[in-house]
Amino acid sequence: MNEQGLSEREIFSYLENAKSEDTDYYRVFSSMCTRPHKIAIEANRLFIEANLGDLGLFAGAHKLEQEVVRMLGNLLHASSIDVPSGGLCQSSVCGYLTTGGTESNIQAVRGMKNLVTAGKKEFKGTPNIVIPASAHFSFDKVADMMGIEVRRASLDSEFRVDMASVEKLINENTIGLVGIAGNTEFGQIDPIDKLSEVALENELFLHVDAAFGGFVIPFLEKPQPFDFKVPGVTSIAIDPHKMGLSTIPSGALLFRSPSFLDSLKVSTPYLTTKSQFTLTGTRSGASAAATCSVMKYLGYEGYRKNVQYCMELTSKIVEEARKLGFEPLIEPVMNVVALKVPNPDLVRERLLKKFGWNVSITRTPRALRLVLMPHNSPEDIELFLEDLKKVTAEIKSP
Amino acid sequence: MNEQGLSEREIFSYLENAKSEDTDYYRVFSSMCTRPHKIAIEANRLFIEANLGDLGLFAGAHKLEQEVVRMLGNLLHASSIDVPSGGLCQSSVCGYLTTGGTESNIQAVRGMKNLVTAGKKEFKGTPNIVIPASAHFSFDKVADMMGIEVRRASLDSEFRVDMASVEKLINENTIGLVGIAGNTEFGQIDPIDKLSEVALENELFLHVDAAFGGFVIPFLEKPQPFDFKVPGVTSIAIDPHKMGLSTIPSGALLFRSPSFLDSLKVSTPYLTTKSQFTLTGTRSGASAAATCSVMKYLGYEGYRKNVQYCMELTSKIVEEARKLGFEPLIEPVMNVVALKVPNPDLVRERLLKKFGWNVSITRTPRALRLVLMPHNSPEDIELFLEDLKKVTAEIKSP
Structure with a gap:
């Protein structure tokens, strides 16, 4: 803490700088939280x-x-x-x-x-x-x-x-x-x-x-x-x-x-x-x-639409992943998908480092875990699957 | 939850209504929290x-x-x-x-x-x-x-x-x-x-x-x-x-x-x-x-001023209360005062009901407890002491 304190301008420039390091939930499939309404x-x-x-x-x-x-x-x-x-x-x-x-x-x-x-x-x-x-x-x-x-x-x-x-x-x-x-x-x-x-x-x-x-x-x-x-x-x-x-x-x-x-x-x-x-x-x-x-504000109908949207993303990702040869561990019950991919830890790491995708890993068995949230879009999913295809291909034949 | 959800206008009217029942910290001497900066x-x-x-x-x-x-x-x-x-x-x-x-x-x-x-x-x-x-x-x-x-x-x-x-x-x-x-x-x-x-x-x-x-x-x-x-x-x-x-x-x-x-x-x-x-x-x-x-923003100096302000309020209330014949349980160490008044529970109740002052009570011994916070003012203290005088006089000779 400084003796005299900083100006409002100095503080907000400091805050904006910190904020630039935070996610805005773009390319995030690893969180059960999302942007508040x-x-x-x-x-x-x-x-x-x-x-x-x-x-x-x-x-x-x-x-x-x-x-x-x-x-x-x-x-x-x-x-x-x-x-x-x-x-x-x-x-x-x-x-x-x-x-x-x-x-x-x-x-x-x-x-x-x-x-x-x-x-x-x-x-x-x-x-x-x-x-x-x-x-x-x-x-x-x-x-x-x-x-x-x-x-x-x-x-x-x-x-x-x-x-x-x-x-x-x-x-x-x-x-x-x-x-x-x-x-x-x-x-x-x-x-x-x-x-x-x-x-x-x-x-x-x-x-x-x-x-x-x-x-x-x-x-x-x-x-x-x-x-x-x-x-x-x-x-x-x-x-x-x-x-x-x-x-x-x-x-x-x-x-x-x-x-x-x-x-x-x-x-x-x-x-x-x-x-x-x-x-x-x-x-x-x-x-x-x-x-x-x-x-x-949302009422039953608002939440119903929200869940329907996330479930549509979930169906889409499972369907498209299957075309790439990646099966889910179980048929998704809600908007969480665990995909069987070869070497999931390495896939996760490369998805993040090369393309900025945040995904996580299940414990037993280890699989690629994706939570489909309101902040995700169908376009994201298409881009993600393209990148997943690249990354897994790389790993198969390095 | 309604089926369709309410409008923004309906919700904010509902919120404003609820907010009108909350304190804005005016006449509050019972809280260790205050308005955030x-x-x-x-x-x-x-x-x-x-x-x-x-x-x-x-x-x-x-x-x-x-x-x-x-x-x-x-x-x-x-x-x-x-x-x-x-x-x-x-x-x-x-x-x-x-x-x-x-x-x-x-x-x-x-x-x-x-x-x-x-x-x-x-x-x-x-x-x-x-x-x-x-x-x-x-x-x-x-x-x-x-x-x-x-x-x-x-x-x-x-x-x-x-x-x-x-x-x-x-x-x-x-x-x-x-x-x-x-x-x-x-x-x-x-x-x-x-x-x-x-x-x-x-x-x-x-x-x-x-x-x-x-x-x-x-x-x-x-x-x-x-x-x-x-x-x-x-x-x-x-x-x-x-x-x-x-x-x-x-x-x-x-x-x-x-x-x-x-x-x-x-x-x-x-x-x-x-x-x-x-x-x-x-x-x-x-x-x-x-x-x-x-x-x-505040730095050491800002917090020093804040504490000094609260301590000045504390000194003021102790000094003025003494003039009314009410001694503090101890010489205040920080911005909390416990005043010895007759029948503190009744005094507390009447201060709230008649004049809207929020104070609390210490357990052993029972005394009127006041926390002097940045949301309080010297004018508040004068008004409070006038009301305290009235209430205690009433209780002495009902």
Whole structure:
């Protein structure tokens, strides 16, 4: 920090210089985020000073947060939940806006742990949760932080969690299961209905990580069951800052029952409210406003078109890649494609270095991973495939 | 969510309506946040789409984050740290931008736990940390989440942590101490130098929560030692979104040694980077840009003036309150005042209902708590004291 400070002009020249090194999402197939919608950006600006950590001072921003929870509840079939609506509940769904999928996943597991502990269940060992091997690395953070064993169930040939493996991993210390609705690597959806049956049978919580899929699956032509319509689902993570087109940070965590939120409460002696169930204290009201606005602006039809566009790109890339001899690992379920190419790590590196394409790589097996987002275009895909053809040809005969 | 979506006009009318219920910080003495600086708001807008969770795509925003860490390091005397600078280190300080004090505190304790565990220390019981009774409620979240016992040391008559109490609470399972540099209720600073001695003697980590004080203490006329100049301090939480005048979410966590950051890492298979030490995944680059800009714009001198202004308000309110017969609990150390008034809860309620003043209440003893922030003015203070006089007179002789 300088003694006297720089001028506005100096600072913006510095900022523009930094910005020139950031992506504008051109030639990016590796991100589950995208440019926020224009209306989200404007709403963010309008509520830039709002702090959802102090609800008494920001009652307006809090209303926007509650409205988002209500709209997300509708989207995720909260109407099928049969619980009395309380103070924290919006039409029988409870929840709040988080900083994103990681916080949502951490808090869902924390809620499970606290509810089980409050129920005075005695554990013979460390309490555990059973998650798919495909779960996001945020569950490594859960494992690292929470004194909970995270057991990873294997996947079937289509990269869905294998139910036999899940059942084998459940023991007397298991408190909950996790299913992924749109996993990060393959865009695959776990059999949430089957996980639900096992969860209900064994009296376990079932958290669904729909951070990416939550704003995709409901708008697909034939959506698979993944939300509160499935009776065993107790919580859902959904991220407006991914396919919801809102600003960062914008995640959400929804619970079937208000007891979950209660289990997360700590006292807040010097605030305008008496307790807090969120993980962070000071929270962005700007993001709540952004999410509320873009959801209201697009409506179901807007998101449906958005998903349809991304799915058309997905079909196009798979079709064209097949013509080049590259098969996808699975028939895409949503707008994520994993392509079998020779030497994917080298292909990835050359695509970036030679042509500026950002793609990523799945872990097992290693394949070229592409997320087709609203910032991509059909023309991009044609150019990409031409470059992919060149790069793979080079590698075959160097 | 509607089927077709609303018009832009409908949405902004809805937003404006909500905004009218939010505070504009007029008559607010209860918040440690304030209006962000204009330049922070503009920089936020410029980087609204930047995701610090994907550093390969957002190298520019990442540079701004590193620059903030470097500037904060200078502010907090990181130059006095003698460690080799590595990839994660900026001039021998390491750290990253968090969502705020709660995340910083959680991650500092997680780092302690992981480093101790990696050192293969055997515990006879649950590992514990010793914190002041005055510590922020975020430590209740740490206690709830982390499988760590949080032991609360009592305070001396000036609301600093009592060193005898701290020493009595340390046992063979203690992994670290926490000191507060600017506690939420009284603005008091714990004796960080004495905590440092005890920490070094017992080979314990020492985390300093300077979420509020970090942007105040360095600019006071006679700053007390609280930062990396004190040899035992291993980590510091400091929040740019409080007295740093940046946008929400803007916290920071700085470590004396890169081993801390290493201890927080999990692998990130499908990102442009290989591992992640942050708590959240997707992170706001907009806030990094905002913080970087306001720090560069104000410089030391700008923050000095800001703190001086708030301290002048503080002196004024104490002086005038004394004339009304209301003594402060302690002589204010920074811009937080706790006033002894009869029946503070009722006074608070009436100040709000009758005159729209937002104040809060300390826990033990119960007193009227006022935070004097850049959004307050000398005129506000005069009006407030008039209203305080009326309200307290009413209560005395109803």
